[in-house]
Structures are given as C-alpha cells and as structure tokens.
Amino acid sequence: MRDHLTARGHERREQLLSVAATLFAERGYHPTSVADIVTALGVGKGVFYWYFSSKEELLVELLRSSHHELRKRQQAAIGDEPDPLRRIELGIRASLAWFRAHRDYFSIIQLAATDERFAPVLRGNEDVALADTARHVKDAVADGVIADLDPLMLARAIHGVIGRLTRDYLIERDEPIELVADLAVAFCLRGLNP
Amino acid sequence: MRDHLTARGHERREQLLSVAATLFAERGYHPTSVADIVTALGVGKGVFYWYFSSKEELLVELLRSSHHELRKRQQAAIGDEPDPLRRIELGIRASLAWFRAHRDYFSIIQLAATDERFAPVLRGNEDVALADTARHVKDAVADGVIADLDPLMLARAIHGVIGRLTRDYLIERDEPIELVADLAVAFCLRGLNP
DNA sequence: CCGGTCGTTGACAGCGCGGTAAAGGCGTCC
DNA sequence: GGACGCCTTTACCGCGCTGTCAACGACCGG
Secondary structure, eight states: OOSSOOHHHHHHHHHHHHHHHHHHHHHOSTTSOHHHHHHHHTOOHHHHHHHOSOHHHHHHHHHHHHHHHHHHHHHHHHTTOOOHHHHHHHHHHHHHHHHHHTHHHHHHHHHHTTOTTTHHHHHHHHHHHHHHHHHHHHHHHHTTSSOOOOHHHHHHHHHHHHHHHIIIIIIISOOOHHHHHHHHHHHHHHHHOO | OOSSOOHHHHHHHHHHHHHHHHHHHHHOSTTSOHHHHHHHHTOOHHHHHHHOSOHHHHHHHHHHHHHHHHHHHHHHHHTTOOOHHHHHHHHHHHHHHHHHHTHHHHHHHHHHTTOTTTHHHHHHHHHHHHHHHHHHHHHHHHTTSSOOOOHHHHHHHHHHHHHHHIIIIIIISOOOHHHHHHHHHHHHHHHHOO
16 A cells, blocks of 8 residues: 555545445455455456555554544534533434444444454444543533433443444334434433433 | 264264354354364364354354343243333343353354344344343333333343443453443333333 | 656465365174 | 264365565656
C-alpha cells in the first residue's frame, strides 16, 4: 500500500473498501477471498495489494471508520441535551437509525467479534461507546432520577438490547425504526428506573 | 462415522467433542484444524472421520447438545412456578448459571452465529428459547401486571441483556453470578413494568 | 515528447487445509 | 485359534487461498 494517493487512487481505495464491505456482510470474512473482491470490481489482484497490505488490514480499516461515523452520528443527535435520560434515548435512536442505514457495517462488526485478530480493535471501539453511555447513566444517578447501580453494567445491558433488536428487526427483518426504537427506549428507560 | 458404537467408541466420540469444544472456544472454528483436534487427543486423523463425517457436522452436534442441556436446566429451574414474572427471573438466573458453568459453549454459539452454515441451526435453537420467554411475557400481559407490548420483541430485548452481560461479566471477566444476575433481573423486570 | 511516478496486470509460488484410503492391530465370540 | 468387525494409523490427494513479482500502461510535469 501507499500513503500518498492521487484522486484516482483514492477513489480506487474507496471502491475496494465498499465492495469488500458488501461481500463481507453477505458471505462473511473467511469465505470472501481477495480474488472475489477484485473480481467484483473487475480489476486485477495486484490492485488490492497496492492499497492494502493484507485482507486483515482492510477489515480493520472498515471497523475503525464505521465506528467513527456511528460515533459522529450519536454525538450529533445528542447535541447539548441537558437531561441525561433524554441523552440516552437520543443515543439509542441514533444508533438504531445508523445501523439501519448501514446494515453491512453491523454485520461486519458481528463477524469481526468472533475473530481473535479483530477482537482488540472491536473491544476498543466498544469501550468508547460504553463509556459514553455509562457517563449519561452516572449523571442520571447523580441527579437522583434512577437507581444507584453499577453504571457500566447498566450501559452494557442497554447495548445488549440495542444490539439484539438491531440484528433481529432491522437487519434480518425490515421493521420500521420507530416501532423498534420506541420499545427499546421504553424497555431501557424503565429498566433504569428505581 | 458409524451408528453403533461400543463403549470404547462412545468414549472416543465424547473425547473428540470435548476437546474440539475447548479448541473452538479458545481459537475459533476456522483456525482450529482437524489436525489440531486429533493431535490434542494424541490420536491419528482417521479417528476423527471414523466418528464424524466432517468438521462441520461435529460443530452442529455441539450446538444441538448444548442447546438441549441449557433448555433442560432452564425448565428444571422454572419448575411449575405459577407467577410468570418469577418464571422469567428463574429463567434468567438459570441461563446465567449454565453459561457460566459452560463458557466454551457460549463462545461456540457466538462464533457459529457468524457462519452461514450454522446460522440455521442456531436460529432454530434461538426461536425455541425466545418462544419460551415470550410465553411468560404473554402470560404476564394477560395477568395485567406488565405493559401490553409485543411479547416477542420484549423477549428478544431480555435475551439481548442476558447475552451481553454473560459475555462481558461471566466469560471475559469472572464476576460472581449473583452480582450479574441481580442486575439483569432488576433491569429486565423493570423494563417490562408499565 | 520524454521521464518518472502512480497504478495495474495476471501468472505463479507456497502453504495449509479438509478429506480419503489402504493397510494394520485388537478384542471378542464361536 | 481363527475370523470377523470395531478401531486406528499415516501417507497422500487436490483444492483454494493469500500474497508476490516482473513487466507493462497511463498520466503528468517540464
């Protein structure tokens, strides 16, 4: 791979990331060969290794960038909302909306979670997201509006709900976001209440 | 593989299942080769194919039997408890206890979920477990003790919480079950309440 | 129009894997 | 004791994969 790319090179790189993301999500990481990726793009195999040093590196890049975008979306949704419970609600809704709009990335995160090589990256991403949620929970505890339980554990419970409902209703089925989001929010906020 | 085994043959088969489960949980499915499994047992490769027609078949067997045992444990814990909410609580505690005692199987279920070949088996297992939970939720709705929301969706939310807390606190860390179970139960039961 | 960097090609090497098969031991029952 | 069926061994096949390489094109500044 190279560090300085022309406009054309940049585009090729994006094309590779995009088509790889689609194929990974459809068929998984192992079953998708580098040959599959370049063939789908209609280019030679060397192109891949011009932009990435390995298939592994490409997936790591996919994980990093998707996490970055999800995080941006969440922060934009939350803004400067003062009420911590409302921040949690907005975060939940933003996550569901983003995953729905980027199903491929959700699937890729799922499949990377079971591979030792990618678990560290994923763990890092998750820790950041969990800390965010836990902070809102802690604020709510400080305000005395919810029970005083371990904020991090509550954050993990919330993320468990989001992950499961996303997978079952937004990825596998195609339910409207509001329907799912309303139940997720209701379940989680009640779950927090004393 | 053969259908009629002697006592010795039966034992070999169990040994293969057991050592394979350990290796799969540690290193994943793909990275664990058939050669690894038989070497860990100190036998020749042909032994494996005497008892199983493929590596794939062995994993399916692992998924089936573990689901069966988990289910038994849940039903034993629930017994004939009349209160649906209490049944849910007992089910949650039983699941956490079983997964804690059988971490390998939890990991194996996770890794099988991202492989197209095993997803159908897993989906079948999950549907059974979800239907169980959803039935208790429905009973609770009929009793008028919780809000009237989609029971299946609530069941999935509960399973999301269980899965996530199991992974983060019972598999990766080694927290005491009660600590985790108490929070899981509190979060889920409050989440159901109107 | 020319040189150099960026981009691309596709054949090929090398490896590790799942799965096979032929041949050999070992227990058991007549 | 011998014959049969359960169990085990090990060398081997074929495949598909990642990653390499040497040569070739294409764009661009001068």
